[in-house]
Structure formats: C-alpha cells, structure tokens
Amino acid sequence: MSRxxxxxxxxxxxGYAAGEHVTFDEPIGGxxxxxxxxxxxxxxxxxxxxxxxxVDRALTTLWGQGIGAEIMGRRKFGPQxxxxxxxxxQGWWDDEPPFRTPVFVxxxxxxxxxxxxxxxxxxxxxxxPAEVLQLARDAAAGQDVRIGxxxxxxxxxxxxxxxxxxxxxxxxxxLGRGTSLFGELDGIEDRFEIESVSSSSGLTHQLWNKKx
Amino acid sequence: MSRxxxxxxxxxxxGYAAGEHVTFDEPIGGxxxxxxxxxxxxxxxxxxxxxxxxVDRALTTLWGQGIGAEIMGRRKFGPQxxxxxxxxxQGWWDDEPPFRTPVFVxxxxxxxxxxxxxxxxxxxxxxxPAEVLQLARDAAAGQDVRIGxxxxxxxxxxxxxxxxxxxxxxxxxxLGRGTSLFGELDGIEDRFEIESVSSSSGLTHQLWNKKx
Numbered sequence: 001m002s003r004x005x006x007x008x009x010x011x012x013x014x015g016y017a018a019g020e021h022v023t024f025d026e027p028i029g030g031x032x033x034x035x036x037x038x039x040x041x042x043x044x045x046x047x048x049x050x051x052x053x054x055v056d057r058a059l060t061t062l063w064g065q066g067i068g069a070e071i072m073g074r075r076k077f078g079p080q081x082x083x084x085x086x087x088x089x090q091g092w093w094d095d096e097p098p099f100r101t102p103v104f105v106x107x108x109x110x111x112x113x114x115x116x117x118x119x120x121x122x123x124x125x126x127x128x129p130a131e132v133l134q135l136a137r138d139a140a141a142g143q144d145v146r147i148g149x150x151x152x153x154x155x156x157x158x159x160x161x162x163x164x165x166x167x168x169x170x171x172x173x174x175l176g177r178g179t180s181l182f183g184e185l186d187g188i189e190d191r192f193e194i195e196s197v198s199s200s201s202g203l204t205h206q207l208w209n210k211k212x
Numbered sequence: 213m214s215r216x217x218x219x220x221x222x223x224x225x226x227g228y229a230a231g232e233h234v235t236f237d238e239p240i241g242g243x244x245x246x247x248x249x250x251x252x253x254x255x256x257x258x259x260x261x262x263x264x265x266x267v268d269r270a271l272t273t274l275w276g277q278g279i280g281a282e283i284m285g286r287r288k289f290g291p292q293x294x295x296x297x298x299x300x301x302q303g304w305w306d307d308e309p310p311f312r313t314p315v316f317v318x319x320x321x322x323x324x325x326x327x328x329x330x331x332x333x334x335x336x337x338x339x340x341p342a343e344v345l346q347l348a349r350d351a352a353a354g355q356d357v358r359i360g361x362x363x364x365x366x367x368x369x370x371x372x373x374x375x376x377x378x379x380x381x382x383x384x385x386x387l388g389r390g391t392s393l394f395g396e397l398d399g400i401e402d403r404f405e406i407e408s409v410s411s412s413s414g415l416t417h418q419l420w421n422k423k424x
Binding site: 001003005050052053054055058059061062065165167193195197198199200205207209 | 215262265270277405409421
C-alpha cells in the first residue's frame with residue numbers, strides 16, 4: 001500500500017502554517033516565527049547527524065523514510081507567479097534539493113523538467129489532486145508519496161480526502177494572520193486517529209493516522 | 213564523530229530489563245511482560261511498513277539509523293553457556309538477523325565468524341568494553357555503534373562511561389525480580405541530558421543524551 005503523507009507541518013495556535021506573501025527574502029511569507037523554537041532544519045527534513053537525539057528530531061526525521069515522490073505547491077518551489085520568465089529559477093535549494101526523489105510541482109504554467117545529480121527531479125504538472133497523486137504514485141514505485149505543502153496544497157488534498165497521515169507540530173505562538181491550514185474544513189478529525197505528545201522544546205506533535 | 217548508542221531498552225518500574233534465566237523458550241528470561249503493551253517488533257527494530265505512524269514507532273525505528281556495527285552480550289545471541297558444543301546455533305533469527313551490520317558477540321569462548329547474505333556477520337570476541345568498542349568502531353566505518361544489550365552488557369558500558377545515547381522505554385509494570393539495568397550504578401543521570409515523553413500506549417520514553 002502506498003500512502004499519502006504530510007510531515008513537519010508547523011502550525012500556530014490560531015491555525016496558520018505560513019504567512020500571506022511569499023517573497024525571495026521570506027520563503028514562508030513572514031511566518032518565520034513558526035520555526036523560532038526549533039532549529040529550522042525540519043523545514044527540509046535535513047538531519048544533523050551529530051545532533052542530540054530528541055523527541056523533536058525523532059519525529060521530524062520521519063520526513064524522508066519510505067518516501068518515493070513528493071507533491072508541492074508552486075509557492076513552495078518559488079515566489080514567482082504567472083508564466084515562467086525563464087528557466088533560471090531552480091528552487092530555493094541550490095544544487096542540493098533535499099528531496100532526492102521525483103517532485104511534482106503544481107502549476108498551470110508548463111516548464112521543462114529539472115534534474116539534479118542527487119536524485120531530485122522537478123516535474124511541472126497541473127491537474128486535480130487525484131490526477132497528480134496518480135502521477136506521483138507511479139513515480140514512487142510502491143513507496144509513499146509526501147504532500148510537501150504549503151498549507152494550501154495540503155488543504156486541497158485534505159478536502160479531497162486523499163491524506164493518509166499527517167504530522168503537525170503545534171507551535172505555542174499566535175500569528176494573527178497568514179495562510180490557514182484548515183480554512184473552512186469542518187470535522188476532518190473524525191477521519192483520523194490522533195496521537196499528541198509534547199516535547200521539551202514546547203512543541204506539541206500530533207500524529208494523524210487515517211482510520212482503517 | 214562515531215557515537216555509542218542504546219535503543220529500545222524496555223525497563224520495568226522496578227528497574228529490570230530482562231528475566232533471570234534465558235532459555236530457548238524464554239529468550240528474555242521470563243520477562244516477556246515487558247513487551248505486553250507493545251507489539252514486540254521493537255525487540256529487533258523491525259519495522260512494519262504499513263503500520264500506523266505512532267510516537268512509539270517513530271522512536272523505536274531510530275534503532276537502525278546511522279548504525280554501522282553492534283555489540284551484544286552472549287546471552288542475547290543464545291542461551292548456551294561455556295564452550296560452544298558445535299557451530300549449529302547461529303542466533304535466534306534464522307536466515308534474516310535484523311542487524312545488517314557486523315555484530316560483535318562478547319564471549320570468552322572463541323568461535324568462527326558467521327556471515328549472512330543480508331549483511332549481518334557475527335564475530336565472537338573477548339576484551340574490555342573499550343577494547344571491543346574499538347573493534348566495533350573500526351567495523352562501523354564512521355557510523356555509530358549500537359550497544360545491543362542485554363542489560364548486563366549495557367550496564368558494563370555505562371560503568372565504563374562509554375555510552376553516548378540511550379533510549380529507555382519505561383513500562384508501567386513491576387517484575388519483582390530479574391536482571392537489573394542499573395545494578396549499583398549511582399548518579400549516572402548526572403552525565404546525561406534526559407528528555408521524557410509518554411505515548412498513548414502507556415510507555416514513557418526517555419532519551420538520554422550525554423552532556424557535551
């Protein structure tokens with residue numbers, strides 16, 4: 001069974017998982033405080049090999065385990081909107097995108113696939129969540145598919161009831177505005193078994209497993 | 213830096229991590245109740261790929277990450293004592309020992325190395341904890357070394373101050389007798405930063421990271 005998984009989604013107490021306007025200087029739209037109590041590596045799931053092994057680290061490093069493909073919104077790939085001006089922008093990650101699998105970027109504007117030596121490739125696609133998920137499943141070759149965000153993309157897959165697992169990290173701050181993870185979703189908790197645990201950093205980790 | 217790590221050590225409320233007498237029928241010496249609230253896979257660190265992703269699972273699957281060699285006591289390898297009668301016994305694990313690295317078995321009785329197709333090899337060695345650790349470090353090629361137990365072996369490495377990380381799972385039961393993890397160790401907590409978290413199964417996980 002290939003599952004659809006969300007990892008390391010940091011959410012404020014008022015339900016925001018990103019700011020409003022993504023820019024080159026503010027990749028998550030001014031909501032950087034979401035990561036203030038954490039070391040930030042979890043954004044990319046990159047593991048500091050020699051770092052202490054904490055509850056936060058144990059949970060955030062689930063990010064890459066058993067994952068064969070990712071789906072991300074265009075805004076996670078870059079701050080541009082509309083037609084691609086040129087092929088110069090290749091994502092935020094320089095020569096080492098941490099994904100190391102095929103990544104499907106949701107966009108209405110076609111562009112050639114980009115391939116990196118470390119196994120990451122970016123494929124620019126449009127379609128319904130179910131259609132794009134099928135592309136990603138085929139590419140994942142039996143492994144799980146990660147829905148990599150941002151929050152608007154995760155919400156679309158939640159609305160389509162296509163999420164099997166979510167790891168949310170509830171951050172004890174309020175943002176007041178931003179991009180809501182839940183929007184007008186109502187009662188989605190009924191579809192999941194939810195386990196909560198708080199770590200010494202002050203984060204509350206929630207593991208949402210779809211009911212069988 | 214190559215660390216020395218202990219994982220998935222289940223300990224009763226009265227400090228016992230195994231029973232008294234290991235036999236063919238009771239590999240952990242009648243202390244099987246330690247695993248009654250858990251599904252038991254953690255003993256070997258084997259992961260059920262399709263199982264729900266829980267706090268217990270996230271923590272127990274750290275077992276194999278970044279590990280290049282294991283050191284185990286003879287009693288973990290088998291229930292025999294004294295000279296090896298023959299080479300028939302190859303461990304509890306049939307053709308698929310879950311280790312997939314070199315494993316150094318502490319024994320005063322020499323025996324030829326056993327190699328398995330999945331990358332596991334058993335090397336029978338004697339020496340002080342520091343001497344055997346050096347052998348394992350060399351075999352681990354820069355990765356971490358797991359001290360695989362049983363509790364007597366872990367205690368010897370704790371006494372020698374050779375443990376960098378320990379994951380204990382405190383089980384809410386009492387055993388009344390058995391093999392104590394701590395023995396007469398006094399104040400070892402001073403050498404570690406300890407984070408505790410309780411999961412929905414009733415286990416309390418403790419992550420002990422050696423102070424820098």
